[in-house]
Amino acid sequence: MSENVIELVDVKRYFVVGEFVVKALDGVTVSITKGEFTSIMGPSGSGKSTLMNLIGALDTPTSGNVRIDGEETAGMKEKELATLRNRKVGFVFQQFNLLGKLTALENVMTPLLYGGVPSKERKNLARKTLERVGLSDRMDHRPNELSGGQKQRVAIARALVNNPSIILADEPTGALDSKTGSQIMDLFEELNGEGRTVVFVTHDLTLGERCHRMIRIRDGRIEE
Numbered sequence: 710m711s712e713n714v715i716e717l718v719d720v721k722r723y724f725v726v727g728e729f730v731v732k733a734l735d736g737v738t739v740s741i742t743k744g745e746f747t748s749i750m751g752p753s754g755s756g757k758s759t760l761m762n763l764i765g766a767l768d769t770p771t772s773g774n775v776r777i778d779g780e781e782t783a784g785m786k787e788k789e790l791a792t793l794r795n796r797k798v799g800f801v802f803q804q805f806n807l808l809g810k811l812t813a814l815e816n817v818m819t820p821l822l823y824g825g826v827p828s829k830e831r832k833n834l835a836r837k838t839l840e841r842v843g844l845s846d847r848m849d850h851r852p853n854e855l856s857g858g859q860k861q862r863v864a865i866a867r868a869l870v871n872n873p874s875i876i877l878a879d880e881p882t883g884a885l886d887s888k889t890g891s892q893i894m895d896l897f898e899e900l901n902g903e904g905r906t907v908v909f910v911t912h913d914l915t916l917g918e919r920c921h922r923m924i925r926i927r928d929g930r931i932e933e
Contacts, residue, residue: 720773735929748920799868803880858889
């Protein structure tokens with residue numbers, strides 16, 4: 710039997726803007742099983758970023774149920790959500806979100822620091838993870854000394870270092886040229902081939918079609 714690592718049941722997420730209610734998500738039901746490589750696609754304003762925030766425990770629903778690796782997020786306090794994120798979800802963003810004053814190694818060690826991992830173990834795990842993404846010769850470089858593709862590999866290593874159940878990538882190739890973007894997609898495919906669940910948010914159809922499954926969202930509802 711397939712094991713769901715992400716489950717949303719009749720999820721609504723509304724925002725009040727002045728006198729208006731914005732229905733960012735309006736009754737979404739979707740599940741993603743362990744080991745899937747899934748793209749979430751939709752135009753600007755479709756609700757895909759809101760959906761990503763709920764999957765990543767960055768937000769909670771107005772109503773409905775969201776379960777991340779079996780844990781219900783509705784009603785969780787921010788500290789509980791932060792703990793869930795750190796244990797279960799690895800994030801990769803379009804603009805890398807690396808800390809400029811830290812080396813690649815120190816950037817990858819950061820999630821382990823929040824998780825209370827001892828210093829020596831943090832360094833060893835970060836080194837192994839950077840080696841995994843092909844950056845064994847760039848560990849002591851700061852972000853301004855790295856290419857765009859290298860920065861994104863550091864970001865992927867940082868997402869992997871806690872061995873999360875889910876890798877959540879939000880337009881991770883959007884700031885890269887097409888050749889480098891394709892190489893980063895190759896890396897995501899390798900990680901998925903190792904059994905990791907990867908959710909890839911994009912509006913690039915070419916990249917979306919490289920995933921095994923595509924979820925299309927429009928006007929806050931699942932289109933197909």
